[in-house]
Amino acid sequence: MAKAREVEGLEAGDAFGVAAGKVVAVRARELFDHQEGVLDTSDIERVHAMRVASRRLRAVLEIFAPAFPGKELKPILRDVERLADALGARRDPDVQIAHFERLRAALPEADRPGVDEILERLRGEQAAGNERLAAALEEARESRLDERLAALAAGVAA
Amino acid sequence: MKPRRVKRLHPDQRLDDAMERIVAVRLRELCAFMPKAADPAEVQALHDMRIAAKRLRYVLELTHFCFGPYAAKAARRAKELQDLIGEIHDCDVTLPRVLAIQAELREQDAAALVERAGDAPDLDPALSGDAPHADAYRGLETVATHLRARRQLLHARFLDLWTRLQREGFRARLEHAITERPEPDAVFTSPSHPAE
Numbered sequence: 029m030a031k032a033r034e035v036e037g038l039e040a041g042d043a044f045g046v047a048a049g050k051v052v053a054v055r056a057r058e059l060f061d062h063q064e065g066v067l068d069t070s071d072i073e074r075v076h077a078m079r080v081a082s083r084r085l086r087a088v089l090e091i092f093a094p095a096f097p098g099k100e101l102k103p104i105l106r107d108v109e110r111l112a113d114a115l116g117a118r119r120d121p122d123v124q125i126a127h128f129e130r131l132r133a134a135l136p137e138a139d140r141p142g143v144d145e146i147l148e149r150l151r152g153e154q155a156a157g158n159e160r161l162a163a164a165l166e167e168a169r170e171s172r173l174d175e176r177l178a179a180l181a182a183g184v185a186a
Numbered sequence: 187m188k189p190r191r192v193k194r195l196h197p198d199q200r201l202d203d204a205m206e207r208i209v210a211v212r213l214r215e216l217c218a219f220m221p222k223a224a225d226p227a228e229v230q231a232l233h234d235m236r237i238a239a240k241r242l243r244y245v246l247e248l249t250h251f252c253f254g255p256y257a258a259k260a261a262r263r264a265k266e267l268q269d270l271i272g273e274i275h276d277c278d279v280t281l282p283r284v285l286a287i288q289a290e291l292r293e294q295d296a297a298a299l300v301e302r303a304g305d306a307p308d309l310d311p312a313l314s315g316d317a318p319h320a321d322a323y324r325g326l327e328t329v330a331t332h333l334r335a336r337r338q339l340l341h342a343r344f345l346d347l348w349t350r351l352q353r354e355g356f357r358a359r360l361e362h363a364i365t366e367r368p369e370p371d372a373v374f375t376s377p378s379h380p381a382e
Contacts, residue, residue, distance in 0.1 A: 040200070044201055048197070087240075091244070094197070123276075127276075135325065
């Protein structure tokens with residue numbers, strides 16, 4: 029997994045509010061830069077990268093919450109959480125499928141039908157998770173979440 | 187689990203001073219789960235401890251450059267804790283699901299056998315060996331046993347890791363590190379983050 033993007037110009041002596049703007053701006057861009065190809069279930073690393081980016085963004089929004097106007101932050105945080113949850117709904121079955129495929133390969137033939145029962149359900153969850161993620165991405169696009177995040181960051185970074 | 191509120195934070199205070207307050211609260215929050223989370227039966231406490239480790243890790247990864255050198259190491263330690271407890275959590279979440287699949291298949295098979303029995307006054311034992319999902323039972327039992335055993339092993343590793351952290355002086359060293367301020371020329375203006 030890629031390292032988090034550096035926050036250029038972040039300094040220990042920055043005002044907490046200014047630092048909040050710098051950090052949130054970078055983490056928000058990072059999230060949306062990862063959205064290409066996340067619905068492709070043949071490449072599970074893409075959704076992983078975007079999920080990690082969503083966690084980092086959510087974390088910094090919580091860390092720096094006192095620096096932002098509550099009325100502006102609350103709906104944005106809610107929308108980021110919704111997107112992060114949808115990413116999790118897709119990612120969790122991805123991880124489980126990979127785990128159970130490895131386990132299946134290591135078990136005797138007689139154990140495999142049981143593992144297949146688990147895998148069948150997980151693939152159903154993966155498909156449902158993908159639909160949920162597609163809807164969440166569309167919702168984020170329609171609500172201009174990226175622009176709202178940029179505006180939130182710009183509002184305190186000056 | 188809601189994070190404990192960090193008091194007296196305001197937009198105009200220095201980043202390092204604000205982060206010192208935040209780390210101190212997140213560290214106390216994490217450590218407060220022990221010794222409760224050491225009990226293997228305390229599943230929720232362990233899950234909450236993982237969230238606390240994650241919160242501490244993220245704040246340290248972002249701002250360790252504001253503090254003494256142990257802060258960067260503590261970020262890695264928090265990640266170790268989070269990852270290991272995460273593996274235990276996966277077992278805790280997956281085991282009930284596997285048991286639920288077993289129960290579901292048993293119900294389906296019992297219904298199928300009743301149907302096969304038709305008007306017979308009792309169930310012919312010969313029918314039972316050929317239940318629709320009979321071949322899946324063994325694998326599901328194997329997976330359930332695997333998850334139970336893995337959970338025990340990982341929990342023992344978690345206890346070892348916590349003991350190691352205590353011996354290393356994790357809490358005291360981090361509490362001290364966040365009061366340290368590196369010399370201005372040693373401050374990274376562009377902090378890097380460990381890999382996820």
